[in-house]
Amino acid sequence: MNADLVYVHLETVSNLILSYGISTRDFASALKRFPNHLLLLPPVDPDAALDTHTGFNTVSGTEEIQTYFSDKRKIARKWLDFRQSLYLEQLTPQEIAELLYLGHANTHLASPFYYKLQNDYVYLSLPDQMVKTYYRHLDHFYKVLNHSLKRHLQEKIPDTWFLFRRRASVADIDPVILRQLQPVFIDGALFAFQEVGLRQREIHIPIYYLNSRLKIVDDEWLNASQEKVAELVYDQSVQKWRLSVINESIFAQNLF
Incomplete structure (x- = not known):
């Protein structure tokens, strides 16, 4: 399986998250209070x-x-x-x-x-490093996702990409930004760290729409049927994140 990606599928009725690339370490690091x-x-x-x-x-x-x-x-x-x-x-x-x-x-x-x-939680390891987690409070998931995305960025990007090489000082992602991705999560979203790009002082993480409800995928995560619908952008000069939406219709179709 590919280590350079994070996959998220959200089932809103039971606050179920099917994921790949989000580790137990990410989960534990995000908890303010352990059970x-x-x-x-x-x-x-x-x-x-x-x-x-x-x-x-x-x-x-x-x-x-x-x-x-x-x-x-x-x-x-x-x-x-x-x-x-x-x-x-x-x-x-x-x-x-x-x-x-x-x-x-x-x-x-x-x-x-x-x-x-x-x-508050149910944690179920699945084959092929997939994980199912249930969150009583969905906001807790966005804290976990924040830790996971930051970790993947810090592990993927070379030191020379970071201003003053301050790899450990990457700012948290505003949970409002992550909640904006919820419509894409409902059908499955992929953060493709293998395609991360640097443009001037901004790091761009592509987000693909998989349109595969609760589908356990194999090594071929990306193919011609997947569409890049947004980018998560980190501006190092001001240490802030923003969401750059490419396909507005994908975000609108799952609003509820």
Whole structure:
């Protein structure tokens, strides 16, 4: 799979994000406050902390959760957060069965946000480095996306492209700009870092419209059917981002 791109598809009914190129590191870096507890969906590790009521592994405490997120050996991750351990004891057999289905089928039967658990997130690793995430508050996703896009830019662009070589000082992307991309996300958008260009003091990141709802794509991400509909532009001289729209009709057709 290509490491020089970020793919985002948004399903607005359940606040589901299907993505590629957004790492666990991006997710963890964007959180202002870590969850108190994680409930890990099967397979179960018998040597790790285990909740006897659900039969699932748990991770609790800021330090332990940070370690879990930063462990590069854990490629497959499937979890949701919960507020208090006491809440797990209140889950019914039906709700536990729904969690098993969530981990097995990588999709929800009912709402992915459980009243008893008070979870804000569901994180599901998929094959080929794709990830499904559910966000109770969609604004949290835009914070994660900001971190991911900045990281890809900093990793892709040579030092000589940055003014005074201040690679680490790239400004945050205004969430208003990222929310403007929501109509494109609904059908699938691709940030093509392999085609990043430098024009005077501006770095241009092409954004392609894939028009493939929840389609798991292969290595051929870009072909003649994909259209470049916008560019995310970083002006280094003022350290600000802007969105340059190329095809207004694509942005207008999914407005709701």
